[in-house]
Amino acid sequence: MLPLYGAGSRFCDGMTRREMLRLGGLGALGLALPQLLQAQQAPTVTARRAGGFGQARSCIVLFLMGGPPQHSTWDPKPGAPANVRGAFGPIATRVPGIQICELMPRLAHWTDKLTLLRAVSTGDNAHSSSGYYMMTGRPHQPMNFENANPGAPNDWPTLGALVQSVRRERGLFPAAIRLPHRIFNTDGSVWPGQDAGFLGRAADPWLFTCQPGAPQFNLPEFGLDPQLSPPRLRQRQSLLRRLDHDLAAVQRSGVLATFDRHQQRAFDLLRSAHEGGAVRLEQESAAVRDRYGRSPFGQSVLLARRLVEAGVALVQVNWYRGPDEPSDNPCWDSHTQETERLRTVLVPPMDQAFAALLEDLSQRGLLAETLVVCLAEFGRTPRFNNRGGRDHWGSVFSVALAGGGVRGGVVHGASDALGAQPAQARVQPQDLTATILHCLGIDPDSQIHDRLGRPIAACTGEVIRQVL
Numbered sequence: 001m002l003p004l005y006g007a008g009s010r011f012c013d014g015m016t017r018r019e020m021l022r023l024g025g026l027g028a029l030g031l032a033l034p035q036l037l038q039a040q041q042a043p044t045v046t047a048r049r050a051g052g053f054g055q056a057r058s059c060i061v062l063f064l065m066g067g068p069p070q071h072s073t074w075d076p077k078p079g080a081p082a083n084v085r086g087a088f089g090p091i092a093t094r095v096p097g098i099q100i101c102e103l104m105p106r107l108a109h110w111t112d113k114l115t116l117l118r119a120v121s122t123g124d125n126a127h128s129s130s131g132y133y134m135m136t137g138r139p140h141q142p143m144n145f146e147n148a149n150p151g152a153p154n155d156w157p158t159l160g161a162l163v164q165s166v167r168r169e170r171g172l173f174p175a176a177i178r179l180p181h182r183i184f185n186t187d188g189s190v191w192p193g194q195d196a197g198f199l200g201r202a203a204d205p206w207l208f209t210c211q212p213g214a215p216q217f218n219l220p221e222f223g224l225d226p227q228l229s230p231p232r233l234r235q236r237q238s239l240l241r242r243l244d245h246d247l248a249a250v251q252r253s254g255v256l257a258t259f260d261r262h263q264q265r266a267f268d269l270l271r272s273a274h275e276g277g278a279v280r281l282e283q284e285s286a287a288v289r290d291r292y293g294r295s296p297f298g299q300s301v302l303l304a305r306r307l308v309e310a311g312v313a314l315v316q317v318n319w320y321r322g323p324d325e326p327s328d329n330p331c332w333d334s335h336t337q338e339t340e341r342l343r344t345v346l347v348p349p350m351d352q353a354f355a356a357l358l359e360d361l362s363q364r365g366l367l368a369e370t371l372v373v374c375l376a377e378f379g380r381t382p383r384f385n386n387r388g389g390r391d392h393w394g395s396v397f398s399v400a401l402a403g404g405g406v407r408g409g410v411v412h413g414a415s416d417a418l419g420a421q422p423a424q425a426r427v428q429p430q431d432l433t434a435t436i437l438h439c440l441g442i443d444p445d446s447q448i449h450d451r452l453g454r455p456i457a458a459c460t461g462e463v464i465r466q467v468l
Helices: 015-024 032-037 127-136 159-164 230-246 250-254 255-271 273-280 284-292 296-309 338-362 428-440
Strands: 043-044 057-063 090-092 097-101 114-120 174-180 316-317 371-374 397-400 410-412 422-424 448-451 454-455
Touching: 032 371, 057 284, 057 296, 127 296, 127 428, 159 316, 159 428, 230 454, 273 296, 284 296, 296 316, 296 338, 316 338, 338 371, 338 448, 371 428
Parallel strands: 057 316, 057 371, 114 410, 174 316
Antiparallel strands: 043 448, 090 097, 114 397, 371 397, 448 454
């Protein structure tokens, strides 16, 4: 529910008392959505050329937090020694000559839609800093820095923030959304590279902290308190207008006019069955929800599909890190018992949800205009450790793309015989960032103007034209 009285809830960090007073007292009434919609003075992104060169209207990023092993996903090594290739062999796919791990039988039917990048490299073996590199296209300073926190000099805007800065909203939702939570390490430290950084909070992608796999899933911020009837909602809106009207000083500053526009968007979103319905998974049939899988990841991916249909330009789905994750191998961070974790916990729900997304987008005629990117912060060591797991490895790993202007049935780049180093066509994170922006119709050579008006290149990478 969205309480219009009391403390209220927020997606992101709270507002300061000064901000609350400056914005007309709305925070005191507990309205969360206008805080999300608030437009503070923001830097701008100036594109050097108009859109149209990219085919994707939207992008869904599937972030497999922890780092999947390349050997048991997209880049099997059947000819390598047993302590390298692992327990799982390759499987033939729809495209002759392309093999992927046998744990992904559903995705094997969709390789004609996939581009596999098998020589991606960050050169960074720490979750936090390598993740920052993958999400921003800029290397962390310094590299190999674990439990890093956001902040200068590592405050480059995340990909969603770049999109949010240049793309106008289609409908009432913002251009970029993250779900179902932030990415954080075992000690609770939040990775840098997930927000707008120096672009300012106005460019932050919305964060939906939620549990889409819960039996009674809902986003409280998109519903009204049952005690708040439509007439009472209108009364509250009228009260807000009167309060704002009396704040002459704020009116003269020009801030209130901007806030009024976003306040109205919040009410419109609450009233709009079409827009608000995008977050209501219960509107999907049981068969569709089962096709994605009832796992937290599966239902998050389904929610992402609904959001891009509602006009969101970029949705990042982070692999769910629940409270019961083991500390020695949480999520895809398989330092121990990798074989069992991959077989029972990790790969099957990923295979099911990713394949369901490709099928769903294809059936709806949306795959050609929706770029799907499945990535992580790094891969895993070529050889198993003495605990039956693999450790961090940023030297080489794989990324999968589909739809939105990329060619299907393509493998670009190769790792060596052990899956340890790039052998050909190395791809760096900035190249992947440039390619995603290009597919979305955003020139990677566009200039970001920071708060002081200084121009900075949005991306330093090269578009991977071989996959387009």
